[in-house]
Amino acid sequence: MNQDCDLSNDELTEVLTLVRHVYGYDFTNYSQASLKRRIVRCMRLVNIRTAPSLQFHLANDATFFTWFLQVIMVNVTEMFRDPQFYINLRNKVFPLLASYPIIKIWHAGCSTGEEVYSMAILLKEANLLDRCRIYATDLNPANLEKARQGLVPIEHMHEYGLKYKQAGGVDDFSAYYTIQDEHALIHKSLLDSILFAQHNLVTDRVFNEFQLVCCRNVLIYFNKDLQNHVIRLFHDSLSSLGYLALGPKESLLFTDLRAQFEPVSADTKIFRRTR
Structure with missing residues (x-):
């Protein structure tokens, strides 16, 4: 698992713009620090090192996007929480x-x-x-x-x-x-x-x-x-x-x-x- 990948703020914006244009999911007003951490974690899981490589996978592989969406969304839930x-x-x-x-x-x-x-x-x-x-x-x-x-x-x-x-x-x-x-x-x-x-x-x-x-x-x-x-x-x-x-x-x-x-x-x- 690669630990060196990262995203600049400009690269994060480019990734989110691609996701919005290709798939219609708009994450631009989500908390950016939290979202960046989850996207970087996603990149590390599949050893994607750069933002252009991530954008290539997102633009050309709908199956990858489905997995990407599942990873970056926060799905913590339980019955009768609180x-x-x-x-x-x-x-x-x-x-x-x-x-x-x-x-x-x-x-x-x-x-x-x-x-x-x-x-x-x-x-x-x-x-x-x-x-x-x-x-x-x-x-x-x-x-x-x-x-x-x-x-x-x-x-x-x-x-x-x-x-x-x-x-x-x-x-x-x-x-x-x-x-x-x-x-x-x-x-x-x-x-x-x-x-x-x-x-x-x-x-x-x-x-x-x-x-x-x-x-x-x-x-x-x-x-x-x-x-x-x-x-x-x-x-x-x-x-x-x-x-x-x-x-x-x-x-x-x-x-x-x-x-x-x-x-x-x-x-x-x-x-x-x-x-």
Whole structure:
């Protein structure tokens, strides 16, 4: 594995411009330092030494780009991550969602689906799932294909079961999946409530009106301009008094629309759109 490859800022810009023009993925407003580290890691994995060589592979090999996209995207996710968030969601948001005859939820940046499965489980326990339409979107089609399958590595399920209980789960966690080889297969009754689809937060527009938008641990990879753009997108996607849930290290404090939301749970970053 080559350790000498690197990218200058100008070379990074050229690579991102090529990706945008050839494949339509715009990473120019992502946090550049973090993105550069992930692209350099990608180059080292396949022993690509220079930016022109990387550009050649990207321009001429769609299969390579698919792999490249999977490597540079951050796909860290787990079921019932931050259990207190789910407790607050259950106690402070679900009772008000229950007043709607149809509940529409958008889970943006769903990665491989673990957090969407978690929400579906809690909605089922709150007797709301039958009224819910959950739209789970991600930029990466490979993530979405994994999410649709409903397969979770079996070695994670003990830890997830503990977090499920910490998140206020009331049933036997094993009731929500069956064992299939080395994976846990999420029950079809949960998967049937979720529509997985590709959506680009950078370029795509509002596609529905939602009572809850959940986008956790995605904004931290964007610069301030893109954060403002995405928060505007979420604001325009929410019904009056709809809810927005962000990740623990994310905030509305430095965005242009901070006055358009009020905190519901400041510690777990749940907000409500004002009238």
